[in-house]
Amino acid sequence: MSPTQGSGGRTLIKALLAALGLVLSVVLLSTAFFKWNLRGAGALLQPRFPLDEFVRALPGHLVWLLPFLLLQASVIPLRAVQWQSTLRRPVPLKERYHLVAIGAFVHNALPGKLGDVMRSFLLSRTQRIPFLRCLGSVGVCKLMEFAALMLLVSASLLGPFGGTLARFQGELKVAVYLCIGLVALVVLLAHWSAPLAHAMHRRHKLPRLESFLHHLSEGLGTARSFVGMARVFVFSVGPVLASALAYGMALHGIGISGGLFAGAVVLGAISLGQSLPGVPAGMGLYYFVTSWAARSLGATPEDAAAFSTLTHLGTVISQVAVGAWSVHVRKIRIRDLRKGGSLAREAAHHVAHDAVEPAPP
Structure with missing residues (x-):
C-alpha cells in the first residue's frame, strides 16, 4: 500500500468516526426533548412537551442564569490557585491564570476536549518544564477535584434532600470505588516510576519508557x-464547590426543593459522563445526563430541558468569554489552537521530544 493510499484510509476512518460521534451526540441530545419510541406503534x-411553550418559558429561567455564569467563571481563577500546589517550583499566578483560562477556552470552544493538554503544553513552553511533568501536575489536580467532588456528593446525602438523592447511591458507590482506585494508582506510579526508570537506565533498556517514567515521576511528585x-x-x-453551587442554584431555580444540596450530584454525573478527552459525543452526553438527573430529582421534562440548555450555554459562554480574553492578551490566534494549527503541531512535536529525551541518571 502506498503512503497516499494509507493516508486516504486514515482520513476515511477519521471521517466515519466523526460522523458516528455526531449521530450519537444528536441522539443523546434529543433525549432531553423527545422520547424515542422503539416499539413500532406511533x-x-x-x-x-410542546416545544413552542418551552421556548416562550426560557426567559423566566434567566433569574438564576447570571449567578450561574459568575460561579462558573470563578472556577478558572480557583483552578489557577490550585495548580501551584502540584508544581515543583513557583509559577506566577498571572501566568497560571492565563493558561488555565486558555485551556478552558480550548475545552469549550474547540472539538476534542483537550484544554488540559493545551494548558500543560503552554506551561512547558513558557516555563521550560518537560511536558509530561506539566501534564502529571494537571492530572493530580483533576484527580483531587474528583476526590473532593465525591466527598461533597457523599455529604449531600446527609442533607435535607438525602431521601431523594438516595436513588443515586448505586452510582455513587461505583464512582467512589473508581476514585479510590485512581488515587491508589497515582500514588503507586508516583512512588515506583523513578525506581523503575533508574533500573532501566542501569540496564540500558527501553530508553523511551525510561524517559516517560522519569518525567511521570516528576509530574506526580x-x-x-x-x-x-x-x-x-x-x-x-x-473549584468543585463553586461549580456544585452553580448547579445547585440552577436546580433551585427550576423549582426543585432543596436543589442547592443536589448540585454536587449533578456535577458528579456530568464529570463521569465527560471524563474521557476526545469523546466526540460530549455535548450529547451532557444533555442526556443533566436532563435525566433533573427529571430524577423531580423536575418536569420541560424544566429539565431548560436546565440542560441554559447550564450548557452558561458554562460555555462564561468560560469561553474569560478564556477568549486570555487568548487575546497572550496574542494567540484561534486557528493555531485547533487541531492541525501551529500550536497543536508544536505540542505534538514537544510530546515526541519528551518521549525520546534521555532521562538523567
Missing part, C-alpha cells in the same frame, strides 16, 4: 507524600 420521536496530597485536596475544594 411516531419514532415523541415530544416530551506531589502524590509521594500524604501532606502533599492533602494540600492539593484542600485547594481542590474551591
Whole structure:
C-alpha cells in the first residue's frame, strides 16, 4: 500500500468516526426533548412537551442564569490557585491564570476536549518544564477535584434532600470505588516510576519508557507524600464547590426543593459522563445526563430541558468569554489552537521530544 493510499484510509476512518460521534451526540441530545419510541406503534420521536411553550418559558429561567455564569467563571481563577500546589517550583499566578483560562477556552470552544493538554503544553513552553511533568501536575489536580467532588456528593446525602438523592447511591458507590482506585494508582506510579526508570537506565533498556517514567515521576511528585496530597485536596475544594453551587442554584431555580444540596450530584454525573478527552459525543452526553438527573430529582421534562440548555450555554459562554480574553492578551490566534494549527503541531512535536529525551541518571 502506498503512503497516499494509507493516508486516504486514515482520513476515511477519521471521517466515519466523526460522523458516528455526531449521530450519537444528536441522539443523546434529543433525549432531553423527545422520547424515542422503539416499539413500532406511533411516531419514532415523541415530544416530551410542546416545544413552542418551552421556548416562550426560557426567559423566566434567566433569574438564576447570571449567578450561574459568575460561579462558573470563578472556577478558572480557583483552578489557577490550585495548580501551584502540584508544581515543583513557583509559577506566577498571572501566568497560571492565563493558561488555565486558555485551556478552558480550548475545552469549550474547540472539538476534542483537550484544554488540559493545551494548558500543560503552554506551561512547558513558557516555563521550560518537560511536558509530561506539566501534564502529571494537571492530572493530580483533576484527580483531587474528583476526590473532593465525591466527598461533597457523599455529604449531600446527609442533607435535607438525602431521601431523594438516595436513588443515586448505586452510582455513587461505583464512582467512589473508581476514585479510590485512581488515587491508589497515582500514588503507586508516583512512588515506583523513578525506581523503575533508574533500573532501566542501569540496564540500558527501553530508553523511551525510561524517559516517560522519569518525567511521570516528576509530574506526580506531589502524590509521594500524604501532606502533599492533602494540600492539593484542600485547594481542590474551591473549584468543585463553586461549580456544585452553580448547579445547585440552577436546580433551585427550576423549582426543585432543596436543589442547592443536589448540585454536587449533578456535577458528579456530568464529570463521569465527560471524563474521557476526545469523546466526540460530549455535548450529547451532557444533555442526556443533566436532563435525566433533573427529571430524577423531580423536575418536569420541560424544566429539565431548560436546565440542560441554559447550564450548557452558561458554562460555555462564561468560560469561553474569560478564556477568549486570555487568548487575546497572550496574542494567540484561534486557528493555531485547533487541531492541525501551529500550536497543536508544536505540542505534538514537544510530546515526541519528551518521549525520546534521555532521562538523567
